Amino acid sequence: MEFRYLGKSGLKVSEITYGNWLTHGSQVENDIAAQCVEAALTAGITTFDTADAYANTAAEKVLGKALKHQRRESLEIFTKVYWPTGPKGPNDVGLSRKHIMESIDGSLRRLKTDYVDLYQAHRYDVETPLEETMQAFADIVRQGKALYIGVSEWNAExxxxxxxxxxxxxFQLISNQPQYSMLWRVIEDQxxxxxxxxxxxxxVWSPVAQGVLTGKYKPGAELPPGSRATDEKGGADMVKRFLNDEVLTRVQLLQPIAHDLGLTMAQLAIAWVxxxxxxxxxxxGASRPEQVESNVKAAGVTLDEGILARIDEALGSVVVRDAKHTVSPETRPV
Structure with a gap:
């Protein structure tokens, strides 16, 4: 495993972060989730990302239990705040001081830790003054409940x-967590x-474009049983933007590139970001330990300019680049 500094901080993170969105507490049984975490640790992953909203707080509990016997100082544990949680009352959402201060305490209890390494604003809250949000984050840092602060899907402004x-x-913001892949490059311009x-x-999240860049979705073919595209709990909504024959045909052109490099298509996609x-x-993310063991092999892979050019040529015009797609909800979700 290779490691990189996070922003202009002294914090190093593993090039591959294990995340449990759409898996722990939802799609994957807890014993399998624990096996996936163990596989991540065995592979050298030290960085783990979750959020209070994942499976309505259940994902944090599963991750906390899976990591409870590990040396805390050897891990980087990240979580987030913004989306509705709990009974989803009027103050159980957003980036108000009330919701942030209550949410960090809940996350720490579920994760079985005294602090998180990175606490992230899961989206921008248009209904809360930014000064209020940032003051709450500053207080959390001073209280030692979070070491660093980041954001997710915020635009450049x-x-x-x-x-x-x-x-x-x-204090300083040190990170942003956006969607980014060969197919979704909206962060590059701004x-x-x-x-x-x-x-x-x-x-970056979804480097494999919700599984599309694995090549398992074929143009004109039925959706694979049990795939994310068939998951009505949320996965299907996310992946459907890529499920058209033009995109899927282009993605199949990546197979010989991956083959020439001795990589799977998923490894190529992760190495690309x-x-x-x-x-x-x-x-x-992973629903089976074998996925972890395979995908971590993307760490440390270098793709030369010729390979990057071949990828661009293969995908052509199906790549989404417009910065306007980096958006947060216009009103708080309910």
Whole structure:
């Protein structure tokens, strides 16, 4: 496993982060989830990412139980706040001081830890003054409940405003967690340059485009049974943007590139996001330990300019690049 600094901080994270969105507490039985975490640890992964909203707090509990016997100082544990949790009352959502301060305590209880290494604003809250949100984060850092603060899916303007306030309040934003893959490159034009200027790294989610870049979805074919595209708990909604014959036909053109490199298509996809110098880590989920064991082999892989050009040529115009797709909800979700 290779390690990279997260933003302009002294914190190092593993190039592959194990994440449990859509798996722990939901799609995957707890014993299998524990086996996946163990496989991640065995492979050298030290960085683990979750959120209070995943499976309505159940995912944090599963991860906390799976990690409880590990040396805490040897791990980087990340979680997030924003989406509705609990009974989903009017203050069980967003980035108000009330919700943040209550949420961090709940996350720490479920994760069985005194602190998280990174606490992230899961989206931008248009209904809370940014000053209120950043002051709450500053207080959490001073209380020792979070060592660092990050954001997720904030656009360049929001990152710049949040960074300025964090400096005034005596801490710094060090990361952003956006969707990023060969097919979804909307952060490249504005978010990445702004982050690089201000000292934030990207921790990217869905580097395999919800499984599409594994090549398992074939143009004109039935959806594979048990795949994310058939999961009505949330996975199907996320993946459907890529499930058209034009995209799937282009993705199949990546197979010979991966073959020439001795990589699986999933390994190629994960290695591709790690070529971006502003990416500190790629988030990887798993429903089976074997997926962990295979995908971690993308760490440390270098793709030369010729390979990157072949990938661009293969995918052509199906790549989504428009920065306008980096958006947070216009109102708080309920």
């Amino acid at each position: 929001q990152i710049r405003a949040g960074h300025a306030l964090s400096k005034e309040l005596g 978010v990445v340059p702004t982050s690089a200027e201000l000292g934030l790294s990207q921790i 790690l070529q971006n110098p502003n990416v500190a880590s790629a988030l990887m």
